[in-house]
Structures are given as structure tokens and as C-alpha cells.
Amino acid sequence: MNDVREPGSPDIHKIGVFWVYAGAVLGVAHPLGLGEECVAGLVDSPLDHVEIWDSAFHLRHGFHELNQVEYQCVPRGRVLHARNLGPLVYLDRSLLNKQAKRLIAAFFGFSVRAAVWRADPHYTTSQPELDNLLGEL
Template sequence: MNVGIFWVYAGQVFGALTPLSEAELGIPGMLDSPQNHVDAWPRVRSFLPQHLRDGEYFEIPRGRVLYSTTGLRAIVYMDATLHKKNIKAKVSKYFGLDQTKTSWRFDDHYTTDSTNLDDLFGEMDE
């Protein structure tokens, strides 16, 4: 099993995996990857189609997998657009998750909705 960050484009999951044995205790009771979307983006975008390579990391639906040491389960925070059975199955496979021991959650931090992005980052067109 792994924790880490991911994006989903055209039904494909890609990102940065951290084995659970190498995860860090961030929030008490939660194992997390030291990876973040901002720093990983320059490396992972090279695998995208050319027309997406100049985009920003937050323009493609994304998420993060954590592990609860108290609940003994994975917790996946991701863009609301990704909450579909087939995407959950692909994320589970990519990270080696047991879907019966995984909680799926929405998080506006991972949104691709332009209104929510404006709220998070300020007016993007200014």
C-alpha cells in the first residue's frame, strides 16, 4: 500500500507514490507523503499530451491518499469530479488500496471548479 498525490486525466491515474513504510506522520494519527502537487508538477507533466504541459497543476483533477493509523484505513481526498466508481477503482489499483478499507472524501482544496479556484487563489484573471 502507498500514500501520495495523484492526478487523473483521460481516465488514467498518475502521480507520486510513497510506500506506507516511508510515509511521514504529519497530522497526529495520519501517515502522509512528503510529496506535494506544486513540486511534483514539473516532473509529472512531461508525461501529459503537449497541449497540457504548459498548464498549472490545479487544472487537472487531483487528490491525495493518506493513511489513518487510528482507523487503519486509507483516506482519499480528491476533486468532486473524480467521485465515480471506475475512477475510485483506478486510484485504488494505482496506490494498492483495499477499497473496503478506504474512505473517499471531497475537498475543495483539490477542486477544478473555476469558482472554487477563484475563492482559493483569488481572482485568476486579474
């Protein structure tokens, strides 16, 4: 079990939403104290991908081609805090590789090994997976 630090600790990781594009993390990381605990023991960011993508143009600075791309077309995910585990990362399956994990962990302030990494079909950019997911509706 990881050493879980309380929110007041200066070295606690951040939570938030992100995309990974061209070897860079584009996202918003904020202190755990700004999160919401809607499920007992699980602190999540109140931010959502749609709102951030549409309003935070500065995140895409240097990647002008992304101005014509919808938020769901770029591999993405979110970092939560599980009080009994530490960082909990839900993300597009395509980001379950060493390089992407290192980038995400550095952006949110934790070590790769400290986190639990989970592919989430809601974050997929794979067209066949999207077709299956939307076909379930």
C-alpha cells in the same frame, strides 16, 4: 473498522499524490514508511503537487497537451494512511465516481471499499469553487 496492517506488511497500501486524466492516474505512490506523521495517527506523503508536476515530466508522457497546463487544472488528490481507518483519500469532487475511485485504488494498492473518500475544496478544478476559495483569502 478496517484491518490496519503495520508498515512492514507486504500488502499495505501506498501513499502519495495523484491526478486523474483521460482515464489514467498520473502520480507518485510510495511506501508508507517514507511518509511523515505530522498529525498523530495520520501518515502523509512529503510530496506536493506543485513540485511533482514541475519536475516529473515522465508522469505526463503520452499526454503532451498537459505540458502547457498548470498542475491545479487537472483533477487531483492525495492518499494518506489513517492508522485507525486505513487509506484516506482527499480529492477533487469531480473524482468521486466509481471509475475514478477504482483507478486511484488500484494505483495505490487498496480496495475502493477499504478507503475513506473525502472531497477537498483545495483540490477543486471548478472555477466557481476556486473563485469562492480564493475570495476567502
